Structures are given as C-alpha cells and as structure tokens.
Amino acid sequence: MIYDPNRGEVICSQCGLVISDGLVDRGPEWRAFDSDQREKRTRVGAPMTYTIHDRGLSTMIDWKNKDSFGKEIPAKLRAQIYRLRRWQSRIRVSDATERNLTFALSELDRMASHLSLPKNLRECAARVYRDAVKSHLIRGRSIEGVAAAALYAACRQMKIPRTLTEISDVARVGRKEIGRSYRFVAGRLNMSLQPTNPVEYISRFVAELNLSPRCQRKAVEIVQEAAKKGLTSGRGPTGVAAAAIYVASVMYKERRTQRDVARVAQVTEVTVRNRFKELIAKLNLEIPAKRR
DNA sequence: AAGACGAAAGTGGTTGA
DNA sequence: TCAACAACTTTCGTCTT
Numbered sequence: 674m675i676y677d678p679n680r681g682e683v684i685c686s687q688c689g690l691v692i693s694d695g696l697v698d699r700g701p702e703w704r705a706f707d708s709d710q711r712e713k714r715t716r717v718g719a720p721m722t723y724t725i726h727d728r729g730l731s732t733m734i735d736w737k738n739k740d741s742f743g744k745e746i747p748a749k750l751r752a753q754i755y756r757l758r759r760w761q762s763r764i765r766v767s768d769a770t771e772r773n774l775t776f777a778l779s780e781l782d783r784m785a786s787h788l789s790l791p792k793n794l795r796e797c798a799a800r801v802y803r804d805a806v807k808s809h810l811i812r813g814r815s816i817e818g819v820a821a822a823a824l825y826a827a828c829r830q831m832k833i834p835r836t837l838t839e840i841s842d843v844a845r846v847g848r849k850e851i852g853r854s855y856r857f858v859a860g861r862l863n864m865s866l867q868p869t870n871p872v873e874y875i876s877r878f879v880a881e882l883n884l885s886p887r888c889q890r891k892a893v894e895i896v897q898e899a900a901k902k903g904l905t906s907g908r909g910p911t912g913v914a915a916a917a918i919y920v921a922s923v924m925y926k927e928r929r930t931q932r933d934v935a936r937v938a939q940v941t942e943v944t945v946r947n948r949f950k951e952l953i954a955k956l957n958l959e960i961p962a963k964r965r
Numbered sequence: 966a967a968g969a970c971g972a973a974a975g976t977g978g979t980t981g982a
Numbered sequence: 983t984c985a986a987c988a989a990c991t992t993t994c995g996t997c998t999t
Contacts, residue, residue, distance in 0.1 A: 907988075909989070942968095943990080
C-alpha cells in the first residue's frame with residue numbers, strides 16, 4: 674500500500690486500486706527543504722472569523738491540567754496556570770466595547786441558529802455589525818436591535834432573505850425597531866439596498882407547502898411575467914411570491930388554501946387575494962374551472 | 966364547516982410641498 | 983415638518999363548495 678499525500682489517497686501498490694480517498698493531510702502545509710525548516714513550520718491555527726469578538730486570534734488556555742504533550746501538569750504549577758487563565762480571560766474581553774461586541778456576536782449567533790442560517794451568513798452579519806460599531810451607529814440604539822438589523826441586512830445581501838417578522842420572532846426586540854435600525858444602518862453604511870426579489874422567497878415557501886418542483890418553476894415564471902408588467906413594484910415581495918405560488922398550485926391541481934399560503938408567506942389572506950386578482954387580470958392566466 | 970371573497974377602518978412608512 | 987397617499991392588516995359579514 675502506498676499513501677499519496679498530494680492526492681489524499683491510499684493506493685494498492687500491486688494493482689493501483691484506490692483503497693481510500695479524501696483523507697485529511699495532517700502534515701504541515703508548507704514545503705520543507707531541510708530538517709530544520711520541517712521542525713519550525715508546523716500547522717497553523719484555526720481560520721480567522723468575524724463571529725468571535727477578537728476574530729478568533731487570541732490565545733486560549735485549556736481548562737485541562739495537561740501540557741501540550743498530554744502529560745499531567747505537576748501540582749506545583751497548577752496555581753500558576755490557574756492565575757494565567759484568569760488573566761487571559763480578563764484580557765480577552767477587556768473594555769466595555771469589547772464586552773458589548775462579545776454580547777452582540779453571541780446574540781447574532783443565537784438568532785442565526787434559531788433560523789438555521791449558514792455559517793457564511795453569520796460571518797457576513799458579524800461584519801456588518803462591526804462596521805456599524807466602527808461608524809458609531811449604535812449610539813441611541815439597542816445592541817439587540819442593531820444585531821438583529823445586521824442579520825436582516827446580511828440575509829438580504831446573501832440573497833437568502835428572511836422577513837422582518839421572522840427575524841423579530843427570534844430577536845428580543847420588536848419588528849419596528851429592527852426595521853428602523855436596519856434602514857439607518859444600511860443607509861449610513863451605504864449598503865446596496867435594492868428591494869428583495871419575490872423569487873428569492875419562492876423556494877422556501879414552496880418547500881414549506883410541500884409543492885412539486887414544477888409548481889415552483891411555474892411560480893417563478895409567473896413572478897417574472899408579473900415583474901415585466903410592473904405588478905411587483907411597490908408591492909410587498911412576500912405577497913407577490915405568495916400569490917404566484919397560489920396560482921401555480923391551483924394550475925397544477927396541487928391547490929393549497931389561501932390561508933396556508935398566506936401563513937407561510939406571513940401576509941394576510943386579503944393580500945394574497947389582492948395580488949391574485951391582479952395577476953389573473955393583467956396576466957390573462959386561465960385558471961382551470963373550479964374543479965379538483 | 967371550511968374556504969373564498971370583499972368592504973371598511975386602522976397602521977406604519979414614504980413622498981412631496 | 984406636516985399632510986396626502988399607497989400598501990398592507992384587521993375585522994367581519996356573505997357567498998360558495
């Protein structure tokens with residue numbers, strides 16, 4: 674058997690069969706030209722991240738009383754290590770702004786977890802929050818509010834939009850305040866704040882309603898047609914998405930009630946109806962006669 | 966009985982003077 | 983800064999399936 678570290682494969686030396694691949698190379702990522710270099714260049718630490726207040730660059734001292742070889746630390750040194758740990762944690766979150774940042778980022782992570790948002794989204798939100806702090810935009814606003822706003826902004830930037838209502842459900846502040854903070858922060862940071870495309874919502878809503886993929890495709894198509902006729906401008910994107918999905922569900926005889934569609938889109942039935950009426954009027958769509 | 970429909974009054978935010 | 987305005991919501995009554 675031969676181990677090929679460049680490919681991460683274990684290969685049978687007789688026949689060339691790949692026995693196992695995708696192995697993690699645990700060696701150093703540097704090339705070493707002599708034994709001296711090989712000893713110095715070892716693995717580096719964890720990647721930098723925006724979601725930890727010091728970007729994950731500070732030292733951490735483990736709570737275990739083991740040294741780096743896994744051996745027990747003699748009792749004589751325990752007290753010293755203990756003091757070092759105390760100082761380390763004090764230094765890590767030294768002043769008030771650091772503490773606030775720590776709190777905001779943990780809050781950000783809590784909310785993102787509740788909404789099961791991907792990690793890169795959290796990084797993005799953390800970056801937005803840091804920018805807001807740097808530009809002194811938190812003054813007069815609650816940390817929770819700005820954190821929630823940063824999350825909302827990140828969702829829109831990453832094209833994985835969540836509604837303000839969804840954010841406020843997991844936030845500790847009301848929807849109004851989040852909206853206000855968002856507009857303020859996004860404006861001052863001149864982020865690209867284009868209105869959300871209803872299409873971005875469709876896949877999520879469709880999934881929640883257990884509708885077929887072709888139904889989803891139809892809904893997207895309807896929204897695009899509606900956009901051409903100016904039926905989307907000025908309207909709430911969730912309402913438009915909801916109506917399109919409703920129409921598509923009826924067309925393909927997978928009908929969901931207006932109430933259900935309205936619920937997942939977090940709008941009222943009335944709004945779904947109004948958008949629905951506009952769609953069938955201006956798009957001359959034919960709804961298969963009241964039959965299922 | 967549940968769903969669809971529509972009218973009327975209220976809310977929060979934008980716009981234009 | 984204030985009033986007009988459009989979109990959306992809430993509530994409620996009526997009609998349809």
